[in-house]
Amino acid sequence: MKGRKLLMIPGPIEFEPEVLQAMSIPTTSHVAPNFIESFGNCLDMMKKVWLSEDGQPFVVSGSGTLAMDMAASNLVEPEDKVLVVSTGYFGERYAEILKRYRADVTILKSELGNIVEQNVIENELKKGGYSILVFTHVDTSTGVRNDPKILGQLGQKYNVLTILDGVCSVAGEEIRQDEWNIDIVLTASQKAIGVPPGLALLVASQKAMEKWKNRKTPVLNYYADFNNWLPIMRAYQERKPSYFGTPPVNLILALEVSLKQILSEGMDERFKRHKKISRAFRNSMQALGLSILPKSNDIAAHTLTATYYPTSIDGNLFRKKLNEHGIIVAGGLLKEIKTEYFRVGHMGAVNRNDIISTISGIENALTQCGHHCNLGKGTSTVLSELS
Ligand code: PMP
Numbered sequence: 001m002k003g004r005k006l007l008m009i010p011g012p013i014e015f016e017p018e019v020l021q022a023m024s025i026p027t028t029s030h031v032a033p034n035f036i037e038s039f040g041n042c043l044d045m046m047k048k049v050w051l052s053e054d055g056q057p058f059v060v061s062g063s064g065t066l067a068m069d070m071a072a073s074n075l076v077e078p079e080d081k082v083l084v085v086s087t088g089y090f091g092e093r094y095a096e097i098l099k100r101y102r103a104d105v106t107i108l109k110s111e112l113g114n115i116v117e118q119n120v121i122e123n124e125l126k127k128g129g130y131s132i133l134v135f136t137h138v139d140t141s142t143g144v145r146n147d148p149k150i151l152g153q154l155g156q157k158y159n160v161l162t163i164l165d166g167v168c169s170v171a172g173e174e175i176r177q178d179e180w181n182i183d184i185v186l187t188a189s190q191k192a193i194g195v196p197p198g199l200a201l202l203v204a205s206q207k208a209m210e211k212w213k214n215r216k217t218p219v220l221n222y223y224a225d226f227n228n229w230l231p232i233m234r235a236y237q238e239r240k241p242s243y244f245g246t247p248p249v250n251l252i253l254a255l256e257v258s259l260k261q262i263l264s265e266g267m268d269e270r271f272k273r274h275k276k277i278s279r280a281f282r283n284s285m286q287a288l289g290l291s292i293l294p295k296s297n298d299i300a301a302h303t304l305t306a307t308y309y310p311t312s313i314d315g316n317l318f319r320k321k322l323n324e325h326g327i328i329v330a331g332g333l334l335k336e337i338k339t340e341y342f343r344v345g346h347m348g349a350v351n352r353n354d355i356i357s358t359i360s361g362i363e364n365a366l367t368q369c370g371h372h373c374n375l376g377k378g379t380s381t382v383l384s385e386l387s
Contacts, residue, residue, distance in 0.1 A: 009330040010304035010345035011191035031241035045259035052177035055203035064167035064188030067200035073221035078102035089141035137169035141333040143306035152180035183208040278302040280385035303347040313369040321365035
């Protein structure tokens, strides 16, 4: 289709045609046997994608921010001490959400483009009294990636629950929820899960569920309260009808298709593919003389890349030219440097052709904006990496 553009922002992403087809089939009742089976299948498959045999999955209508809200409102009681490790915009958002539930929040902010060092986090936890450690796996504003394995170990060592904001990572970045001791892994449908926006998803460990069950005070959010949703999730898991709030029927059908596709690729293969594509993308940017925002490749995300514009060009013009080449990328998000960088998502259904087209578009747009790069250098780099 000539008018079709390639959506290369870090969510919503390009979706598989079979997933989109599921969105357009006639909507059934939310208690129809086929739908109950599909919802149950989704919950079973989530545990495989999250690599959590023991966890309790939840899927509700809403965006990723609701998943953040749900984890916070159910686990936090007023005065609970919560440590937030922030690597950008979404860490700050999480701190605000936690404060609404009257948590006593301490925030450890990274320097721009960096993570917070393990010993800094550990020194804070050593002070004692914390009940929850919260972190963003991949902060979509910076493209910086935390290591959940290390943070999970710290959670275990200091006996605090861990919450991972995986909105820009689940089903793209490696996460082993049980093995790495992460108590809540949350996400939204529109990113590497590969379903149009509208679903908040999370899996809670039994330890997290215990903290919720033992609350002394009511959950301060009616819609997000596990009391409302746990019986519904359990019913679907047992293939029984149930109702609290009408589920987004077609989104759930689309989720079933997408989770099947994810599992048929296999989690290990999927993690590997995201690593390979992101490395090729970063190397191509660097071959064109551009710098990425993360301080080193070791902490760069595999689901998106944040890249600085060359100082000589106008970022808005660059993205406009790129759009004219049929490629849509995102501008900056972090207030301090919003006009200085752009972000490209490469997760989920993204394939080799999408990456090659994007890089060649970037080269073209850079040249049109008056930046002298070695035309073809980026494309040849990506071709050699993804051969
Ligand atoms: N956390 C992260 C890491 C995100 O990337 C986003 C969305 N870009 C959110 C939370 C919020 O998700 P939503 O926009 O779906 O509410």
